[in-house]
Amino acid sequence: MIKKILCIFVLLCLFLCGCSAGKPKNQFKAIQKRGRIIVGVRTDTKPFGYRDINGNLHGYDIDLARAIAKHIFADSGAVEFVPVTAANRISMLTSGKVDILIATMSVTDQRRLLVDFSKPYYMAGQAILVRNNRNVATIKQLNGKRVIIVYGSTGEESVRMNAPEAIIRGYKDYALAYKALKRGDADAMIADDTILYNLALDDRSVKILKKRFSKEPYAIAFRKGQESAQLKDSVNFTIDLMEHSGQLRKLQKKWGIWK
Numbered sequence: 001m002i003k004k005i006l007c008i009f010v011l012l013c014l015f016l017c018g019c020s021a022g023k024p025k026n027q028f029k030a031i032q033k034r035g036r037i038i039v040g041v042r043t044d045t046k047p048f049g050y051r052d053i054n055g056n057l058h059g060y061d062i063d064l065a066r067a068i069a070k071h072i073f074a075d076s077g078a079v080e081f082v083p084v085t086a087a088n089r090i091s092m093l094t095s096g097k098v099d100i101l102i103a104t105m106s107v108t109d110q111r112r113l114l115v116d117f118s119k120p121y122y123m124a125g126q127a128i129l130v131r132n133n134r135n136v137a138t139i140k141q142l143n144g145k146r147v148i149i150v151y152g153s154t155g156e157e158s159v160r161m162n163a164p165e166a167i168i169r170g171y172k173d174y175a176l177a178y179k180a181l182k183r184g185d186a187d188a189m190i191a192d193d194t195i196l197y198n199l200a201l202d203d204r205s206v207k208i209l210k211k212r213f214s215k216e217p218y219a220i221a222f223r224k225g226q227e228s229a230q231l232k233d234s235v236n237f238t239i240d241l242m243e244h245s246g247q248l249r250k251l252q253k254k255w256g257i258w259k
Contacts, residue, residue, distance in 0.1 A: 027223070028072075028230035031099055037072060039065040040084040040098035044173040046198045047255040048104045057081055060255040061102040064121060064220075067247070068100075071238040085173055086152030090114055093221055100235070104192065106154055106216035116228055118220040118235050121248065122257065125212035126158050127193040129200060132207055134187050139213060142166045146186035148177045155190040158213045174199060181206070192216055194257050 031037050041061050042049040049059040062081070069079040084092050089103050093115060106124065107117050130136045136145070139158075143165040149155040151170045159166050169186050171177040178199045181189045189196070193212060200206045220235055222228035242248040252258040 025227045026230055027099065027227045028234060031231065032072065035073070036078045036080050037065075037069055038080045038082060038097075038099045039068075040082050040089055040092050040101040040103055041065065042085070042089075042103045043083045044085075044175050045104045045195050047257060048194065049102075060122070060251055060257060061104065063251050063254075064242075065102050067242060068102075068235055068238050071241075072234060086150050087172060089152065090221070093223060096223075100231070101221040103221075104195070104218055105221055106192075107219045108154060111221075114224065115221040116224050116232060118222070118232060119239055120217035120219045121239050122218040122252070123259075124192040124194050124216040124218060126155060126190055126214045126216060127196050127212055128209040129181065129189045129191070129196045129206055130187065130209065131181065131184070132205055136188055137209065138211070139163055139190075139209075142188055145188065148181055148186045148189040150174055150177050150191060153191065154214070154216065159190055162213060197256075 041057065043051050043057065045059070047059050048061045049057065051057055065079050065081070066076040070076040072078070082092065082098050084098070084101065084103050089101050089105065090111070092098050093101050101115075104124075105111070107120065111117075128136070128139055128142075136142065139162040142159065142163040145166060146169050147159050147163070147166045148169050148171060149159065151172055156168055156170075159168060169180065171180060174191060174195055177189055177191075180186060182205070190213075193208065196208050200208060222232050239248070242251075249258065
């Protein structure tokens with residue numbers, strides 16, 4: 001009799017565990033229980049995310065993360081920032097090291113296969129940066145020339161499409177890429193216009209070509225699946241609220257990216 005009871009108890013436990021394992025995890029509730037949201041951000045993309053001389057984080061993406069934390073916890077300080085790069089940001093998200101990415105990440109069909117996105121919170125466009133002593137006026141003139149891209153960005157795709165004979169030189173972040181251009185290691189650099197403007201803000205030795213080669217909607221990335229559904233809804237609500245109240249526009253003006 002005791003053996004039968006034990007067997008029934010074991011089977012019941014296995015059944016309950018199976019049901020629990022099959023139920024999708026609610027990431028929003030897990031974040032609320034933890035008491036803070038962990039956000040992957042860039043530290044090399046001023047004015048979106050960068051460190052000042054004291055090592056403190058600033059930027060449009062940083063302010064947006066704090067606004068989301070305030071919506072969830074009524075506390076803009078309930079956020080932990082984790083630095084990511086263009087190359088590792090998706091793996092940092094999918095491995096669970098961060099809850100969301102607010103990291104100058106444009107929405108593409110390829111990325112949609114890996115992550116879920118919020119509604120866009122900014123629209124950027126790709127541009128070309130060249131040194132003034134280089135006779136380059138269009139992207140097609142980059143055929144046969146060396147072009148710098150940052151690994152994990154969408155710049156390489158634009159170059160391949162418009163200048164298929166260009167020689168691609170990849171770097172892990174924008175600071176290194178810009179230094180390489182200045183040294184003469186390449187003839188041009190392609191990146192989102194907002195990033196290039198701030199790299200070349202006070203530098204008369206370089207110029208940005210007028211034409212834009214793409215529309216780059218920046219959005220917040222989530223782990224793919226039902227576990228992120230409530231969190232995504234909450235973030236989209238925050239973005240909607242900021243748009244309608246004018247707060248998003250104020251942040252864009254604050255960081256000099258209002259168009």
